[in-house]
Amino acid sequence: xxxxxxxxxxxxxxxxxxxxxxxxxxxxxxxxxxxxxxxxxxxxxxxxxxxxxxxxxxxxxxxxxxxxxxxxxxxxxxxxxxxxxxxxxxxxxxxxxxxxxxxxxxxxxxxxxxxxxxxxxxxxxxxxxxxxxxxxxxxxxxxxxxxxxxxxxxxxxxxxxxxxxxxxxxxxxxxxxxxxxxxxxxxxxxxxxxxxxxxxxxxxxxxxxxxxxxxxxxxxxxxxxxxxxxxxxxxxxxxxxxxxxxxxxxxxxxxxxxxxxxxxxxxxxxxxxxx
Numbered sequence: 001x002x003x004x005x006x007x008x009x010x011x012x013x014x015x016x017x018x019x020x021x022x023x024x025x026x027x028x029x030x031x032x033x034x035x036x037x038x039x040x041x042x043x044x045x046x047x048x049x050x051x052x053x054x055x056x057x058x059x060x061x062x063x064x065x066x067x068x069x070x071x072x073x074x075x076x077x078x079x080x081x082x083x084x085x086x087x088x089x090x091x092x093x094x095x096x097x098x099x100x101x102x103x104x105x106x107x108x109x110x111x112x113x114x115x116x117x118x119x120x121x122x123x124x125x126x127x128x129x130x131x132x133x134x135x136x137x138x139x140x141x142x143x144x145x146x147x148x149x150x151x152x153x154x155x156x157x158x159x160x161x162x163x164x165x166x167x168x169x170x171x172x173x174x175x176x177x178x179x180x181x182x183x184x185x186x187x188x189x190x191x192x193x194x195x196x197x198x199x200x201x202x203x204x205x206x207x208x209x210x211x212x213x214x215x216x217x218x219x220x221x222x223x224x225x226x227x228x229x230x231x232x233x234x235x236x237x238x239x240x241x242x243x244x245x246x247x248x249x250x251x252x253x254x255x256x257x258x259x260x261x262x263x264x265x266x267x268x269x270x271x272x273x274x275x
Contacts, residue, residue, distance in 0.1 A: 011188040012168045015177050023182025031105070036176035039112045042119035043171060046126075051155060053126040055148070057138070057216030058224055061129030070130045071223075077128060078224060081121045082231040086238060088114055108179045111187075115172030132219050139215040147215040154209040157195075161202035164194030170203075190247050192254060198263040200254070201239070204232040205261045236260070 022029055053060065065073045087093045097110040106113075139147045166188045168174040178185040195202035211225040243251045 009163070009167075011166065011186075012173075015168055015174065015181075018181040018183075019177040022180050025182060028105075028182065029180060032176045032180035035109060035112055035116075036173065036180070039116050039119075039172040039176065042116055042123070046119040046122040049126040050122055053129070054210065054214050054221065054224070055151060055216070057135065057214060057218040058126075058129055058220035059131045059133075059135065059216065059218055061127065061131050063128045063130030065130040070132070074130055074220070074223065075227075077125045078227045081118075081125055082228070082235065084121060085118060086235060088117065089239070089242070104184060105179065108183075108185050109175040111169055111185060112172040112175030115170075129220065135216065135218050137217045144215050147213065151210070151213045151215065154206060154213050158203065158206035158210060161195050161206050164196055165191045165203060190243065190251060190254070197258065199261055200258050201236040201261055204236055208232050208261075233261070 022032075063070075063073070088097060094110065097113050098107040100106050100113050101109060138144075162170045166174075168177065169187065174185050174187070199205055208229050211228055214221060240251070240255070
């Protein structure tokens with residue numbers, strides 16, 4: 001009996017298989033591998049900084065901005081991420097990403113370029129943050145370990161949502177692996193499997209949970225959690241407008257069946273048998 005991977009991983013495995021047999025072109029292959037290494041290296045460092053930064057209540061940043069500018073600068077560090085993140089997902093942002101490199105290289109690498117920029121944004125937020133030095137509450141003993149376990153589980157949930165959304169797109173691998181094999185990027189269809197059968201935006205829902213399950217609370221963490229929670233509640237509306245333009249009636253049918261951010265007990269799940 002042959003092993004059949006989950007639907008959300010089939011495109012990833014196909015892409016990896018094709019990339020193992022790249023078309024001839026030494027310069028193209030070197031560019032693809034180099035950009036891929038930069039992308040995933042920055043992504044890993046940014047993710048580690050974000051996880052560690054919030055685990056300490058944003059009390060460990062390297063910023064040293066004096067009063068009264070500390071809070072406005074920290075706010076600017078927060079706002080720059082969702083602002084540019086959303087702009088680059090729009091039509092103008094997509095065209096700009098496609099022009100970062102000449103010819104079809106830029107278009108093919110646009111998803112990788114997007115992740116590189118997002119990783120640099122996250123690094124600037126969590127590394128350049130100027131801590132207040134005030135700790136309101138910090139879990140101790142068994143409670144600390146219990147909260148750390150809950151906090152870790154929310155990141156695992158976020159990882160699961162990322163895989164269900166298409167790990168090759170979310171991690172930036174789609175662009176450089178497509179360039180490596182010598183073809184243009186082929187984006188997967190609308191995500192409807194896994195956690196996407198329960199809610200329409202599981203990545204945003206999981207990220208909200210990471211913001212509010214930390215074992216250390218400071219004014220810094222509260223500020224970060226409030227602003228990014230608002231972003232996670234509003235940004236999916238913009239994403240759904242893009243989905244309506246791209247998928248039309250398919251997304252309307254999906255939206256009628258699946259709740260926004262919170263699963264509703266007893267509500268029927270979206271039928272994905274045809275996918």
